[in-house]
Amino acid sequence: MTADALRVEGLTVALPASGQRAHAAEDISFSLRRGETLCMVGESGSGKSVVAHAVMGLLPASLRLTAGRILLEGEEIQGLGEAGFRRIRSCRLSMIFQEPMTALNPLMRIGDQISEVMRVHGVGDRRAIRDRMFELAEQVRLPDPATILRAYPMQLSGGQRQRVMIAMALALKPAVLIADEPTTALDVTTQAQILAIIREMQETYGTGVLFVTHDFGVVSEIADRVMVMEKGKAVEEGLAADVLTRPVHPYTRRLIAAVPALAADAGPALEEPRPAALEVKGLSKRFVRRSGLFSRRTVVEAVRGVDLTVGRGEIFGIIGESGSGKSTLGRLIVRLARPDSGDILVDDVNLARLDDRALRPLRRNVQMIFQDPFNPRQTIGTILGTVLSLGGSDAAAARQEATRLLDLVGLDAGALDRFPHEFSGGQRQRISLARALATEPRLLIADEAVSALDVVIQAQILDLLADLRRRLGLTVLFITHDLRVAGRICDRVAVMLRGEIVEQGRPAEIFAAPRHPYTASLIASIPGWDPERRRQPVEQRQRKETAR
């Protein structure tokens, strides 16, 4: 193994002149050996995806590679045209993406898509292709390969689609696999499985993996070496163990510090009992779906007999994976959806039984923190002003109150005259919080309010929420899929599985001793949580192999 599988020297990609900075990526150099995993870590906009796409020859037309060399197994590839790249893609250099649904052709059967990769690159023997497909399906642990290979992408789950992508990417045993946030869109339990499969496949084929991620938990599980990117520059590079335990660059330290650990940030125990701000009793909601005129009706029981009580001034977490019904529960409580049965008591008023007209004046008491609740054609001042004037403020008073709200969430009054798209994700989340607070609600529902944010920003928003809770005595129902986030901010949490609450209690107790097996599997799936799954250095692994 003389030549590196992949070697990048002084890679520089220019941004268009109107961009925020001159280069999307500047003077990036790294090397990747066979069987090694290099994690490229950074926040969104740090240029990590640009580097990955540049190596694949997939830069959009607006970005230009201005300097640097890319060597694949010792051979320069940066100057190859589209035809040249087409020859090496899949065969020697492969990529998997964040959203497999968009990467797969929705009109082609899975088996045809995998076999196409092999046929295009000259594997002609149909029997050989078929055998290889079944071998791959087994390696990525697709259940019932014969059925799945005949299925269409939309019939598979997100995790299965990503397995198919991995099978396609590794069908021709490429030297290098580039993985661009391949598990970000997946639930934690699925993420853990996908990471394990990538590791196994890598060991089987000796592939060098360039893994792009923003999640340090994932890094600790999969990386041999780490490269940290900030604003297009590599600020730190080294062995995973070193970077994770002894980060040198302040930016790396900030990133690692911002990763919420799964230690419930318990704080002083709330003195019980508190008066209930929200009581939910036997709440149920089912959706009946009919896909076609003649197809059978499918009934989805999204929420099944949920009971919970949230005390005044409490932050109560609802944890669950996608499809667990946690979002439906939130929408039922704010009454964006009508429950089939059950009661929702907010300050002793049963919201579940009211019709839309009776509900309207009460809506201000229960607000939701959305991810993006902004009419793109209105300024922040108009958006906040509309909500405030409904509460009886005149124009001048509304503007004053809007300024106060913005100040509360850490923004200045200059924001009032600007449009939503002029703000960053973190700022928008702050404004969203201000908007929700504008009606002086008794109860706030936060549905994945911080999930789309980078870790550093996420930590800031969580701190802000905790601070506002203390100052304003807010009651918050905090819906999330991320146990670490829930543990950091919630006083109590409930775990949802298939529409039911399977466990609830204080986070410290639940995380330390989960009573329900599903909770235990959720905790075990948190990337970087299980020290046994941590990565051993590549030399040790190879020594073990040679010893065998």
Next chain:
Amino acid sequence: MRRLAARLPRRDIVFVASAAILLVVVAMALSAPLVFPGGPWEVVGPPMARPLSDGFLLGTDTIGRSLLSGIFYGARVSLLVGIVATALPFLLGMLVGAVAGYYGGVVDDALMRLTELFQTVPHFMLALVLVAILTPSIGSIIIAISVVSWPPVARLVRGEFLTLRNREFVEAAVLSGRGDASIILREILPNALGPIVVMASLMVATAILLEAAISFIGLGDPNLMSWGYMVGASRTVLRTAWWVSVMPGLAVFLTVLAINFLGEALNEALNPRSALGTMR
């Protein structure tokens, strides 16, 4: 609005020519009584005078009326029908589409079945029958055109509303306790307007064409000179005096073409994604 103006292809020859043609038509409509105080029905010369003869720029028709005068007055009818018979179905379609898309469920089903009912009947036939029943007049022509052209607007508006209805800013507005009318008018409608405006600009052209067709058949308003009537009245002499029907026909053709091109330009300007080159 200024941003929109900046996006229009002001250097494109087709766009400039279309705008110029439309301006000329508007100018003709406005100035008709000044230029031809005698009105379009006045006999001013020998029948079927050739264009550019005896001081008649476009010649005269079968009984010696000035064709140019007819085209000036015809522009008034065409523009009136184009504007009013677009505005009415536009408002009706918007109302039906907004209500159907916003409330959904049974309301949506009922309104959409009604819309489909109108769409399945051949437009021109329905319009003709309506004009015949209501007795030919400019009012009944406008009503007939409106009745046949609102369904596409309703469907488009409904589609826009269906997607916008589930956007977070609309749900946030619902949660702040606002009434339906306020949410529809202030939150959803401004965001749905782009494609609707483009459709309306094309509907103007369709309305003008429909009016011309109705008048051609002889169901036009007997008191108003219209391009369609001029073509229809002179079609028997097409072989001996081609200009009598070709001149007003050309007027319809150019006006409709110009409006179509302007609608297209408006579409490109309002919908930057449709323009190639700005992608990604």
